[in-house]
Amino acid sequence: MARSGTAKRATRTITMPDKIPIRLTVNGNRMELTVAPWTTLLDALRDHLDLTGTKKGCDHGQCGACTVLVDGRRINSCLTLAVMKEGAEIVTIEGLAHNGELHPLQQAFIDHDAFQCGYCTSGQICSAAGLIAEGKAKTADEIRELMSGNICRCGAYPNIVAAIQQAMERS
Amino acid sequence: MIPFQYARANDVADAIKQIAADPSAKFIAGGTNLIDLIKYDVEGPSRLVDISHLPLRSIEPTSAGGVMIGAMVPNTDLAYHPMIEERYPLLSRAILSGASQQLRNMASTGGNLLQRTRCFYFYDTAMPCNKREPGSGCSAIEGVNRINAILGTSEACIATHPSDMCVALAALEATVHVTGPAGTRSIAFADFHRLPDNTPQRDTNLEPDEIITAIELPPKGFSTNYSYLKIRDRLSYAFALVSVAAALELDGDTIKEARLALGGVAHKPWRSSAAEAALLGQRADATAFAQAADWLLHGAKGYGHNNFKIGLARRAIIRTLDQAARGKPQSVSDKKIR
Amino acid sequence: MASYIGSATSRIDGRAKVTGEAKYAGEFNVAGLVHGYVVDSAIPKGRIVRIDTSGALGVAGVIDVLTHRNRPQMADKDDAYKDEAAPEKGSPYRPLYDDRILFSGQPLALVLAEDWETARVAASLVKIEYQKEPHVTDLQAERAKAFAIDKPEKPRGDAGKAFASAAVRHAAEYFIPTEHHNPMELFASTVIWDNGQLTVYDKTQGVQNVQQYLCGVFKMKADEVRVMSPYMGGGFGSGLRPQYQVVLAALAARALKRPVRVMLSRAQMYALGHRPASIERLALGANSGGTLEAMTHEAIAVTSQFEEFARNDTGWGNLLYKTPNAKFEHTLVKLDVPTSCDMRAPGAATGVYALECAMDELAVALKTDPVQLRLQCYSDRDQGGDIPYTSKQLRECYRQGAAAFGWDKRKAEPRSMREGNDLVGWGMASGVWEALQMPTTVRIVLTANGHAEVATAASDIGTGTYTIMAQVAADMLGLPIDNISVKLGDSTLPQCPLEGGSWIASSVCNAIANTARAVRDDLLKLAIGMKDSPLAGAGVDDVALIDGKIVSKRDAAHAVSIASAMQAGNADRITREEANKVAEDKSHARNVHSAIFAEVKVDEQLGVIRVTRVVNAVAAGRILNPKTAHSQVMGGVVWGIGMALHEETLFDHRYGRVMNANIAEYHVPVNADVHDIKVIFVDEPDQIVNPLGIKGLGEIGIVGVAAAIANAVYHATGKRVRDLPITLDKVVQFN
Known part of the structure; x- marks a missing residue:
């Protein structure tokens, strides 16, 4: 019943809005890329710059897997248009280790087994880096609350809190 | 998702000019709600005018003794600003009760006011919804309506406004400053959001070609006796089933002034002058609080799944007023409700 | 050397995960990649009357839109769609097969474009006309229609009578609603077409299950399809059966003769399997x-x-x-x-x-x-x-x-x-x-430099399979754990069952033990072949591999290093493949x-x-x-x-x-x-x-x-x- 072949081509072609060239500094490197107005920072990182360490878990700001640091602050890259971040400094999970030496948070996550499948981990670590920079969380309760924008379906939360506490003590 | 053009506004005048030139254009600031809705095909603007770079990022004391907050101030900056923490801690706590830190870092003060409802049917384009598609019907009234409104509803819509910040701004009687083609005007917070009536597609009284430039807080911050209590289905990163902002001015244990606003129960932050008046001159005790709760919930109506909200709201109001009176505001991170 | 088994070893894949280097199914960005976006059903039951794809096809950058009407050939027998985890009874779902709609969220079209942003935009322009039919989704309302299946356990005595006469009784109904797995990773597949051969990166708990399934659906030979899943962003059962995005991606890759990725949205994942209410x-x-x-x-x-x-x-x-x-x-x-x-x-x-x-x-x-x-x-x-x-x-x-x-x-x-x-x-x-325990085969390749590769077609869905495999192999081979490399998540590796049911650890590790014993046997033979061998006369169970040496259990002084045994035997590598023994007991x-x-x-x-x-x-x-x-x-x-x-x-x-x-x-x-x-x-x-x-x-x-x-x-x-x-x-x- 089914047949191979290409669907009927439309006679009218819809013109798409022009793509826009932008410049971003990603993990210290100046990047130039051309994106659609609706390309999110997340898709720009993953598909255009092949920085797939930043994860897509919901694409709607509901899970935190896409968390990156923009100008030092943690945000959801899935709800951020790349064009709006022209000139911004972006730090992703790929930019945290220096010369092969892990960031204290990365090491703490390994030490405390603060992940299982690893898919939320980039977002957790970037979020935790933002949290430490904010300096608002001191107690375990405060860490839990301010890390609640990062869902871990494997349920590593207590280990994530322990890892962050370790990194805080050492930073 | 429908494709859109993108343009950056250079200043407020340019922003207004650009939006006026294209009736289906929209402003974008933090984008936390608009991008979400565009991806779900709920919103389909032809053009986004980026106002996030406009110089509306200051938080300054006003000559009247209040505070002027630029519309582009991110939610976290506002919540953690020393002046806000010290003089308007109710606002601070309400902001920190909403969303996640990442979203609060992105979301703007002005944009927070313009959040759209989280009603399931508004979000699902396969469903009738008067707010999304006027005249198509309200699916929530006889549908899955646990999260929907109990106050100020209409036959056309039972959606709620999802903001926490706005509940505090309503209680604090903030003023919204807007600029449009005809110049600037101020809107009292109580008049900013609308009830659904027959036009649920309109959330606010802001005109499509107007831009919010600032939110002004009056001098009184109720920094001694206040509390913001948010009740939800998990302990963080969830919208309110019911939230309460309570602010009192006490003379001994007599109430001199009271502010009370509810979130999660109506199309706008819910206040009642009768409820607040009922508290005046009363002893700050359970009897007075219960009376105020009854006034505030006067006319509340459940739609099945959300019937419980009426009783929950009543108890939450009493508890929050009690916390405020005791000077023991609800903690954001310690989830025990004291 | 201390035993690795039983020690609190950090994950050997930890570094890859905390640095973002670990690649998941939707992250293989190959040149010329085509992006697929699924258009799904708004109704739970009925027929597709018409699909208008002209709007989508009119978008610059759109390559094609596949529907049940124009899709390439797929198998038409149920057997071809029965994967390892399919229920015995019934007719498995076939994506884009015909005009029947069986559930809300069912995929009805696949928009294929040069980039993801274009595919997503074009998907919004696909218009579908439905013929609705009455549907049922409420368990409570339909419970009277419940039918019995084979009883899982036989009755004993007379429970009804005994209950009626019991001194203390409790009877009640409990309800558990439908639940969804919601792994953090969105379901995705990247299929790379190369002269008719498919390399498939899939989000799955069973690479060999998906491989066999795709071979069935597309009537392909076993050596024409390779399925890989080096990392999986959470499974919890959702990836036991092949999900429809892998079929769509393979369908498109074969039709276009290009690499294709299909990633589902979070909403679309609610039309995959679920814990039944x-x-x-x-x-x-x-x-x-x-x-x-x-x-x-x-x-x-x-x-x-x-x-x-x-x-x-x-x-x-x-x-x-x-x-x-x-x-x-x-x-x-x-x-x-x-x-x-x-x-x-x-x-x-x-x-x-x-x-x-x-x-x-x-x-x-x-x-x-x-x-x-x-x-x-x-x-x-x-x-x-x-x-x-x-x-x-x-x-x-x-x-x-x-x-x-x-x-x-x-x-x-x-x-x-x-x-x-x-x-x-x-x-x-x-x-x-x-x-x-399930039948599992493990391959060990021991090289003369004292490194070993341990391989089986398992998946590590976050459970720690990489790490325990390395621990067990290190102990069994008497090598430091850093000298062990683990390979899994590849259908070409030795046979391994689905990652589920809590059986992977026991199955894989017992297979490692058996394979390591075979390696030990080979090593012992080499050692015995040496001149004046201190292990002369020893059997495989008389020796152990400890600290890089073949050591007599009776007298640790009687030992030969692995390196010298292999050198003496002119063996630069020993490769063995053995299975676990699954007791029928x-x-x-x-x-x-x-x-x-x-x-x-x-x-x-x-x-x-x-x-x-x-x-x-x-x-x-x-x-x-x-x-x-x-x-x-x-x-x-x-x-x-x-x-x-x-x-x-x-x-x-x-x-x-x-x-x-x-x-x-x-x-x-x-x-x-x-x-x-x-x-x-x-x-x-x-x-x-x-x-x-x-x-x-x-x-x-x-x-x-x-x-x-x-x-x-x-x-x-x-x-x-x-x-x-x-x-x-x-x-x-x-x-």
């Missing part, structure tokens, strides 16, 4: 002494209209509690939804929830401590087969769990423990799961057990529930890696918290549609919901279950947790909530 009825009768006389457990669960999916919800009582009379029944209701599937501890998470709440209610009726009741009813035999266990340290779980929790300080009376506005409740439950029951203790604090007025403490004491044989094992069980506890308090897929039955098809309104626990979780591993040596004494941990962590929390909520409030999730409006009567 179930109604569970328990009837327990006890004599006044507090031992069971009768147990009846009946379950009514959801399946689709086209397949009969069922798991053992009702048999668990046979393993836990002694009773002379028992009856079990499992029935199904067909609804217009996708076929339900395995979700963490399928059958047990739901069935044991109901059983353990019922036991708590019986304890209340008997005025007996809940732990005491379980000890009184304790069964040392699996009553179904009337056989002993290979090992069962459940008594010790109760003892150690209770001690760690401080259970002896519990006041029996509900509502008797308070803390300010909070009512404090302590509840407990038992957990049970199977300790299975039916003389023992093989199970893992647990005892869970939970503390909740419930605001008396507002009903807000916090789970402040959980102790989960687990007896699961040998623990290979206490660190990753702890995480497994802790994660299970977090799942139990979600199941108890949060998780529910909400349907609008008028439209047959999921209303919270996202991860904002389908609540799973967030960090703030999770507090003190203590995991205890009870010592449980087991010489019978398998040579290494491994039982597996993937499921046991969740089993019983929701019951312990529900029982704690009852103890706190005096209110018994039997339908999950326990939301505040069910705990407090507000109006």
Whole structure:
């Protein structure tokens, strides 16, 4: 019943809005890329710059897997248009280790087994880096609350809190 | 998702000019709600005018003794600003009760006011919804309506406004400053959001070609006796089933002034002058609080799944007023409700 | 050299995961990649009258739109679509096959474009006209149509009669709603076409299952399809069966002769499998002494209209509690939804929830401590087969769990423990799961430089498989763990079953042991061949591999280094492939057990529930890696918290549609919901279950947790909530 072949081509072609060239500094490197107005920072990182360490878990700001640091602050890259971040400094999970030496948070996550499948981990670590920079969380309760924008379906939360506490003590 | 053009506004005048030139254009600031809705095909603007770079990022004391907050101030900056923490801690706590830190870092003060409802049917384009598609019907009234409104509803819509910040701004009687083609005007917070009536597609009284430039807080911050209590289905990163902002001015244990606003129960932050008046001159005790709760919930109506909200709201109001009176505001991170 | 087995080893894949280097199925960005975006059904049942793709095709950058009308050829027999985890009965779903709509969210078209942004935009322009048909999605409304399937456990005695005459009785219905796995990673497949050969990166818990399935669907030869899944962003059962995006991506790649990626949206994942909603009825009768006389457990669960999916919800009582009379029944209701599937501890998470709440209610009726009741009813035999266990340290779980929790300080009376506005409740439950082994083959390649590669087609879905494989291989080969490299997640590797059912650890590790023994045998032969060999005359079991040497067990001074043995034999590598031995022995029951203790604090007025403490004491044989094992069980506890308090897929039955098809309104626990979780591993040596004494941990962590929390909520409030999730409006009567 089914047949191979290409669907009927439309006679009218819809013109798409022009793509826009932008410049971003990603993990210290100046990047130039051309994106659609609706390309999110997340898709720009993953598909255009092949920085797939930043994860897509919901694409709607509901899970935190896409968390990156923009100008030092943690945000959801899935709800951020790349064009709006022209000139911004972006730090992703790929930019945290220096010369092969892990960031204290990365090491703490390994030490405390603060992940299982690893898919939320980039977002957790970037979020935790933002949290430490904010300096608002001191107690375990405060860490839990301010890390609640990062869902871990494997349920590593207590280990994530322990890892962050370790990194805080050492930073 | 429908494709859109993108343009950056250079200043407020340019922003207004650009939006006026294209009736289906929209402003974008933090984008936390608009991008979400565009991806779900709920919103389909032809053009986004980026106002996030406009110089509306200051938080300054006003000559009247209040505070002027630029519309582009991110939610976290506002919540953690020393002046806000010290003089308007109710606002601070309400902001920190909403969303996640990442979203609060992105979301703007002005944009927070313009959040759209989280009603399931508004979000699902396969469903009738008067707010999304006027005249198509309200699916929530006889549908899955646990999260929907109990106050100020209409036959056309039972959606709620999802903001926490706005509940505090309503209680604090903030003023919204807007600029449009005809110049600037101020809107009292109580008049900013609308009830659904027959036009649920309109959330606010802001005109499509107007831009919010600032939110002004009056001098009184109720920094001694206040509390913001948010009740939800998990302990963080969830919208309110019911939230309460309570602010009192006490003379001994007599109430001199009271502010009370509810979130999660109506199309706008819910206040009642009768409820607040009922508290005046009363002893700050359970009897007075219960009376105020009854006034505030006067006319509340459940739609099945959300019937419980009426009783929950009543108890939450009493508890929050009690916390405020005791000077023991609800903690954001310690989830025990004291 | 210290043993790696049993040591708290950090994950060997940890660095890849914390640096973002680990690549998941949707992250292989190859040149010329085509992006697919799925258009799905807005209605649950009917036919497609018309699909207008012209708008989408008119978008610059769109390559094609595949629908049931223009798709390339696919197999037309059910057998081709029956994967390893497919239910025996029924006709598996076939994506884009014909015009029939079987469930809301069903894929109806695949838009293919040069980039993802274009594909997404074009997908919004596909217009579909439906012919709707009446649908049913409500289990409660359809329960009268339930039909029996083969009974999982035979009846014993006369449960009905014994219940009727029992001194103390408890009967009630419990309800568990539909739940979705919601792994963090979106389902995705990247299919690379190369001259008719397909390399498939897929989000799956079984690369060989997907490989065989694709070969069937597309009538391809085994060597034409290779499926890889080096990392998987959470499975929990959702990736046991091949999901439709892999078919669509392969279909498109074959049609376009280009690499194609299809990634689903979070909303679209609500049209994959799910934990079936179930109604569970328990009837327990006890004599006044507090031992069971009768147990009846009946379950009514959801399946689709086209397949009969069922798991053992009702048999668990046979393993836990002694009773002379028992009856079990499992029935199904067909609804217009996708076929339900395995979700963490399928059958047990739901069935044991109901059983353990019922036991708590019986304890209340008997005025007996809940732990005491379980000890009184304790069964040392699996009553179904009337056989002993290979090992069962459940008594010790109760003892150690209770001690760690401080259970002896519990006041029996509900509502008797308070803390300010909070009512404090302590509840407990038992957990049970199977300790299975499946046929598995492992290949070891030992090179003369003292490195070994250990390989099998397993998946590590976050369970720690990479790490335990390295640990076991390092011990068995006498090498440092850094000298071991582990290969998995590739269908070309030696045969391995699906990653599920908690059987991977035991299956893979016992296979490693057998393969390592074969390697040792080869090495010994080389060593014996050496001139004046100190190992002359030794047999393979007389020697061990320790610290890079082949060492006589009788006299450690008699040893030959691996390097010199291989050098002497002119062997630069030794390659061996062996399987585990899966016993057909039916003389023992093989199970893992647990005892869970939970503390909740419930605001008396507002009903807000916090789970402040959980102790989960687990007896699961040998623990290979206490660190990753702890995480497994802790994660299970977090799942139990979600199941108890949060998780529910909400349907609008008028439209047959999921209303919270996202991860904002389908609540799973967030960090703030999770507090003190203590995991205890009870010592449980087991010489019978398998040579290494491994039982597996993937499921046991969740089993019983929701019951312990529900029982704690009852103890706190005096209110018994039997339908999950326990939301505040069910705990407090507000109006």
